[in-house]
Amino acid sequence: MARRRYHDxxxxxxxxxxxxxxxxxxxxxxxxxxxxxxGIAAHGLSQRWTHGAGAVTTVQVPGPDDPAAGSGTxxxxxxDILAHTPGIITAHRLSDAELRSLLxxxxxxxxxxxxxxxxxxxxxxxxxxxPMPPLLPRLEAIAPGVMVEHDSVWSDRLAALAASLQACxxxxxxIVMTVAVCVVMAATRAGLQTRRQAIALIHSLGAMDSYIxxxxxxxxxxxxxxxxxxxxxxxxxxxxxxxxxxxxxxAVTDAQATAPVHWRDPRAWxxxxxxxxxxxxxxxPPAAGMTGWVTTQLTVRAWLRRLP
Numbered sequence: 094m095a096r097r098r099y100h101d102x103x104x105x106x107x108x109x110x111x112x113x114x115x116x117x118x119x120x121x122x123x124x125x126x127x128x129x130x131x132g133i134a135a136h137g138l139s140q141r142w143t144h145g146a147g148a149v150t151t152v153q154v155p156g157p158d159d160p161a162a163g164s165g166t167x168x169x170x171x172x173d174i175l176a177h178t179p180g181i182i183t184a185h186r187l188s189d190a191e192l193r194s195l196l197x198x199x200x201x202x203x204x205x206x207x208x209x210x211x212x213x214x215x216x217x218x219x220x221x222x223x224p225m226p227p228l229l230p231r232l233e234a235i236a237p238g239v240m241v242e243h244d245s246v247w248s249d250r251l252a253a254l255a256a257s258l259q260a261c262x263x264x265x266x267x268i269v270m271t272v273a274v275c276v277v278m279a280a281t282r283a284g285l286q287t288r289r290q291a292i293a294l295i296h297s298l299g300a301m302d303s304y305i306x307x308x309x310x311x312x313x314x315x316x317x318x319x320x321x322x323x324x325x326x327x328x329x330x331x332x333x334x335x336x337x338x339x340x341x342x343x344a345v346t347d348a349q350a351t352a353p354v355h356w357r358d359p360r361a362w363x364x365x366x367x368x369x370x371x372x373x374x375x376x377x378p379p380a381a382g383m384t385g386w387v388t389t390q391l392t393v394r395a396w397l398r399r400l401p
Contacts (some may be wrong), residue, residue: 325374
């Protein structure tokens with residue numbers, strides 16, 4: 094039995110071959126995936142710092158065992174005030190071992206336990222709240238010499254850096270989209286010129302613009318969808334490797350960050366790869382196909398309006 098092959102009435106498989114356009118769209122999708130991944134990573138790092146290290150205030154109490162201005166020791170009075178202050182989530186006093194481990198890079202550990210060290214309290218505040226400035230006079234009244242240090246300066250600088258990185262990623266995506274639109278327009282116009290006589294003939298016989306534009310748009314949209322899928326698949330291994338390298342700086346636990354990841358275990362990757370990154374990879378192929386479809390519709394309709 095002879096094979097039956099469906100032939101497009103406009104011969105679009107000749108006017109728009111399926112080798113050139115998908116490759117270019119795949120390259121654009123690959124670059125867009127990398128740019129979007131950089132923006133997502135910058136946003137995640139900013140959120141982690143703002144709600145993590147950036148939300149920590151350090152309270153140093155010299156002479157913690159000395160009597161306070163009221164009653165009890167200085168450290169007990171400070172901890173009592175911090176425990177009853179709205180906006181403070183936790184107030185953890187560092188032990189002597191934790192404090193000496195923290196100071197180890199700057200102070201040589203000689204084993205002398207008589208080295209006078211202040212009591213250090215790590216205060217975690219709620220997001221968007223800073224109750225320490227109005228609280229400082231009360232702490233000074235009961236424990237003169239108390240010091241409060243907040244990393245707001247560094248958190249603000251990191252937030253500004255993350256915002257600039259996200260803006261750069263958005264600009265890169267816009268440039269990639271612009272180039273992709275120009276490539277689709279050029280390929281569509283080349284296909285129109287290739288089939289100019291046939292298109293002009295069926296157009297003069299009464300073929301509607303929507304029919305011709307729809308046939309071209311369906312062809313280009315399918316090719317762009319295939320190219321977007323190829324670009325997403327090509328970017329996936331690199332993004333997975335980068336996510337594993339960036340795991341210690343993300344919001345995962347230390348055990349998850351240092352544990353070996355098995356490539357064939359999707360549950361292990363689910364703890365490391367940001368969900369926004371996975372959704373972005375899934376959305377790239379449909380976005381590429383829709384961009385190609387819309388661009389081709391507009392290009393073909395504009396070209397048909399100039400026919401005699």
